[in-house]
Amino acid sequence: PPLYIQRYNKVLEILSTLKPEKVVDFGCAECKFINLLRREEYVIEICGVDLDGNLLSESSFKLEPLASDFLYLRHNPLTIRLYQGSVSEFDTRLRNFDAVVCIELIEHLLPKTLKDFPKTVFSCIQPKHVIISTPNSDFNVHFNLNGSFRHWDHKFEWTREQFKSWCEGICTKYHYSVVFDGVGTAPENRPSFGHCSQFAI
Template identity: 45%
Template sequence: MDPIFSPPLHRQRHQFVIDFVKRNKPKKVVDLGCSDCSLLQKLKFHREIELLVGVDIDGANIKKKMHGLAPMSTDYLQPSYDQLRIELYQGSVTQEDARLRGFDLVTSIELIEHLTLADVERFSEVVFGYMTPVAVIVSTPNSEFNPLFPRPAGFRHSDHKFEWTRAEFKTWALKVCLEYGYEVEFTGVGQAPPGQEERVGFCSQIGVFHWLGGRQDCNMFFGDDAEDVFSYTLLYSINYPSLHDNNILQRVLVSEVLYWAEKLKRNWIEEKTGERDDTYTLYPAEGEGEECLRASERHMEMEDRQTACGAEMKNPGEHQESELFWTNGEGQQESCKLHRCVSVPLAVLWSCCPKLSVLSGSLRNLRHVLMDNPEVKLSQDGSAVLLNDQEQDLEEEEKDHDDLEDSGYAVCSHSADPEEDWERNV
C-alpha cells in the first residue's frame, strides 16, 4: 500500500502530528497505541513538549523499542533549559488512568479500527469524557479509498475490525463532540489520483478535535474530587538532562568557566611570548576571541595591576630559592616557594562569555557557585580564577613581572605547599 505514496503514508500521518505540534506547542502529549514508538521518537526533538507519553497494549513491543527514546550523548554534553520527561505504559485505551488526565494533546493514529465497535464507544468515554485533553487527533483508514489498491476486496490489515467511510467517521466524530463538548475539523493524508479526490477522499481520514472549554478551563476541570485510577503499568521513564537541574547547571557553569579561563590564559601567554602552542589551541565561536581580548583590556585598564590577584606583589630582591612575597587581605606578608599562576578576573570571563551571564544570572551568583566547587581555584577575595602556569621557566619570573603593566592579566605567586589552606580560606 505505502509504496504508491511519496513520502510513505505512515510518514505523512506522523508529519501531520508534528506540524500540529509546531503550530500549537503542547506541553503534555500522549500517543495512544504507540506501537513501535516511531512517532514518539520524532516528537522528542520538539522540546516545547515537557511530558511525552506512549501507551500500548503490547508491552513486549514497547520494551523492544523503548531505549530508542533515551537521551543522546549531545543531550548530556550540551543540556538546554528545556525540560522533557518520557513515560511508556502498557495498558488498554478502554481503561481509565488518572496519570493521563488533562493533557494538551492526545493522538490516536490508525488505532480505533483495531477495536470492536463496543470498545470504540468505551474509547470515546475514556479519551473525551475522562482524559479531557485540549486537543485530540484521530486518524483511521478511509474505506472509500480501498478500491484503488491492487488487491482483493477486504480490510487493509487482518486485525482491523472495521474500516469506516467518510460519512461513518463523520457520524461518530460529531456524536463525540455533542456528548463531550468538542468541535471537530476533518482532513486527511494520502492524496487520491488526479480527478478522483472528491470521489474517494484521503487514504487516511483525520479528525482534529478541540475541547470547547479551552486549555485554561481544562486545567481547572480536575479537582480533588477526581478519582485516582491507575490501571496502566509503567514500563519506562526517563528525564532528559536540563539546566533546570541545579547539579547539571553547576556542572555546565564550571565547564564554561574553565574553558574560557584556559582560553584567555593561552591568549595572554601567546601575547607575552609571541609563540603559539597548538597543543592547547582552543577554538572559539566566530568573533569571540577578539571580543574577549577587548573585554580583558577594558577591564584591566580600570584595575590596579598590582592587586588584580588579590595579593600585592613584592620585589624578591636577593632572597634565596627565588621566593616571592605577597600580602593577604590583612596586610600580613607571607613567604612561599615559587609556583606561578595566571589570574583571570571573573569580570573578564563574564564579559567574554555571554552564556555565563545567562546561566548564572549575576556575577555574584557565579562567584558563589565557583567558591563551592573543588575544580576551580579562586583568588582569596573570590574575584579571579587562578590557573597554573607551567609553560614558562622559573628564571623568566623577574622579566615577566616587569611586563605586567602591559598585560590584560596579572601573574601572581603562591606556594606549592602553602602554610595555610587556600581552599578553606577562599
C-alpha cells in the same frame, strides 16, 4: 515519503500550531512517533500507551537520550513514560494532559473497546486537543482489496461519512468541535475519494 511518515508529519504540523506541553500517544506501538515528537521544544511530557507491553519493552531503547542530547541541552527538560494499558480504561496517571494522539488506532479496536474509548479520552482525560487518524475506506477503490481490509488486524475501515458521524456524535456528547483533514492523495486523473488516511482534529 511513505504514508506513515506523512501521518507523523501531519500530526507534528498540527501540534506545532497548538504547542501542547503534555501529550499522550495511544497505540504508540514501536514509539516511532514519540521518537519524532521528543525533538519538539514545546513538549515537556510525553506518555505512550499501548496494549502490547512486549512491544513497549522492545521499543523503549529508541527513546534513550542521544549523545547529542547531552551536548545540546533542551530549554525544558522532557519526561517520557511508556505504560501498558488500554484506551478503554482510564489510567489516573494520564490526568492533566493537553493533547491526545491516536494514529491508526481506532480501526484495531473491538466494538466494546471502541465504545469505551470516547469516555476515556473525552470525559476522563479531557485534553484540549485530540488528533485521530484512521483509514478512509472511500479511498480503497484505488487498491485491489476485493472487499477485504488493508490490514489483517483491522476490525473495520470507515468511509468519510461514517468517520464524520462517529466524530460528531462524540463532539455533541462531550462538547468538543471537530475539523477533518487527511494525508495520501489519489493518483491524478482519477476521481477524488478523499485522502488515504483521514484525520479528525
